[in-house]
Amino acid sequence: MAPVAQVPATDSGEKSRASAGTLSDKRLRELFREMLLIRRFEEKVEERFRAGDLPGFLHVAIGQEAVASGVCEALEPDDVIASTHRAHAHTIAKGTPVNAIMAEMYGKNEGCSQGYGGSMHLYDVARGNMGANAVVGGGLPQIAGAALAFKLRKEPRVAVAFFGDGATNTGAFHESMNLAQLWKLPVLFVLENNGWAESTPATQQLPLAVEEMGQRAAAYGMTAMEVDGQDLEAVVEATRSARDHAVSGLGPVFMNVRTYRFTGHYVGDPQVYRDKSEVRQLRETQDPLELLRARLGMTGEEFERIDADVMAEVDGSVAFAQAGTDPDPQDALKWVYAEGSMEHGSKEPLSTEPRA
């Protein structure tokens, strides 16, 4: 088992940027492509939303791509995640095809939630995505429960909760942290610490500095890690260590993943609360794609080739979604209740149904 360091909460984690990774050059390039796919997907849904194509409202994760890709890279296929309102990146990283996600944005039958969920309720249970949650902190206790199921059945699986710094102020967060540590549940609490709760900066909603958030784990006696969320390799390595720790029965791990939201809270957010130069500077110095590209020594030509490939995939997803079928309005009532019985004595491993 890889050791997990109890990193002091005051450690900025900057040193991890220089981490020598164990990922092959080939795999890193594949992950670069995935991160670029997330970026281009987010840019595309912004564009289609502003064009009036997409109902509802959207939250994009531009700037946070390495967290989603890095965490999911370190997971096994049977591991499960719960996502947040800012869900597209996690869902792509957990393996859902962009066609199914884009179709969900358009409210089509072909969507990953068949048009019942939308941007904030992306599900893909077969791929271990227990759902994105539009209530801040709402998914955390359920991740503890999923981990409890794994522990009771002695399955070597972990359950991963993504959440933002805003969620750490909810009762659901604290009750889940307490329960998971008390019962040594195999949970990874992945704090995507971007320093904003919607429009409210950390200084107005957290009594701790962003780099001190590991203290919230310390309060429960939980192992905490400081992670540079702009460094893909650092995220992968940290998550692997955390997973090893959790799955071996030592209990949950809290990952304070420092990251940056390059955009507003939602698409269309004028960001009156934020200095424009701050965003510009972040994009210049903290872009996880640029950092990985430099690390790989990627030529302009190679980048252009990958980008063209990614753009074709994203454009294809829009075409796929636009050609999708609208749900029958009356099908809104289709899934309110499950039929049948769980049958005494039956021991089916999962209560999920295969997707059509």
Add this chain to the structure above:
Amino acid sequence: MPELTYREAVRDALSQAMRGDDRIFMMGEDIAEMGGSMGVTTGMVAEFGSERIRNTPISEIAIVGAGIGAAIQGMLPVVEIMYEDFLTISMEQLVNQAAKHRTMSGGQIKVPLTVRTQGGAGWSPGAQHAQQLESWFVHVPGLKVVFASTPEDVRGLLWSSIYDPNPVIFFEHRTLYPIKGEVPDEIVPIPLGKARVHLEGTDVTVIATGRLVHESLRAAEEAEQDGISVEVVDPRTLSPLDSETLIASVRKTTRCVTAHEAVVQGGFGAELAAVIQHGAFDYLDAPIERVGAQFAPLAFAPVMENFCVPHAANVLAAIHRTLARA
């Protein structure tokens, strides 16, 4: 037929289900060594061990939320919320999460979770340990709501709730735990959504839940002495509701009283009245009367508590009001 208390009947359903099914486990405050605040789970930790009879922190969000997560991952959790007043703390998980996952996922998810809880007045607990909040949950699509009033019903309904593929809020009434009743030798699952006619009558139908089923049966006895024939029906499942049985009863008797311990305003009786007036409008000979608690946080002093919550006398008075219009 053996006789069990309501408390023993709950325990029997839980224990028999757990014996044959490793997916079932329980979580709640003080349910292990202490046997729960009402003694329902007494002895169960000795039989099933502390992995399956789990004492929890005082964390109603996590208790319900962890139950949801475990249910999604293939378990059949039964969680206990010590007093239904504390359901308020877990409301977000119940209303936004448990009830909605199936629809939001386009049918990918089932949440076969049972949330057992109890409440009710009659022992001067004051305003935060005696509410009857069942009607709140009837308003939420995706939840099922059960309220059992007898040992036989509580056992058969709990069994069905545990094996229902949906989240079920299962209400027990504190003052009913010691009552005794005959139960079948073997557990007979009672389907959710089926009402029970406790007493057949011809003049007026009393639709009652929980403790008020027993109060209504007492009122019916007294009414009979005045030559009034009362039919007493317990819906048992509030959502989904067996409207058919209730409407058929009122079409026969032409009068209706609803009776529950919860406050009248916005109570389940309002839903019943709407269902009955629509389904039996041409048959009604009197306005539907609603019996329930006074619209006030429950006061502590026994004399005030007794004044606030309904009893057989209140049901009887309502019966007479419906007949006075004949």
